Amino acid sequence: MHRVLRGWNQTGVKFASLADTGDWFNRPENRTYLSILSAASLFMLFLLLELLAEVRDYFRSFLVLISMVMVxxxxxxxxxxxxxxxxxSK
Structure with a gap:
């Protein structure tokens, strides 16, 4: 797990010249993958917030969902x- 997390963002003088995972996602040809990752991350965050909520409040859930869509x-x-x-297509 440490190796994966380290690959997301290379820091330091030793690894400054190497491309990291963040650079790969920011390339124009990989924009679809970044879009899928972003949408999935926001959706998982919404699900976790819903699972951790002790009281079911539909108005709060609606506001959280709208805020995730706005992000x-x-x-x-x-x-x-x-x-x-x-x-x-026509």
Whole structure:
């Protein structure tokens, strides 16, 4: 696990010239993978928050879900991730 986490972000003078996992995700050709990872991470965070909540509050759940969607849409607006849209061919 330590090796995987270390690969996400190489730091230090010794590894500065090597590409790390973060660099790989930020390449334009790998934008789809970053989008999937971001959406899955936000969804898992939502599920964990729901599982850890002691009281079922639908209004809170709705607000958390909306905030997660807004975070993803912000990333779409800045160009970090892609919005999965099905193209309709004529």
């Amino acid at each position: 993803y849409l912000y990333r779409v607006a800045t160009g970090s991730v892609a919005l999965p849209v099905v193209e309709v």
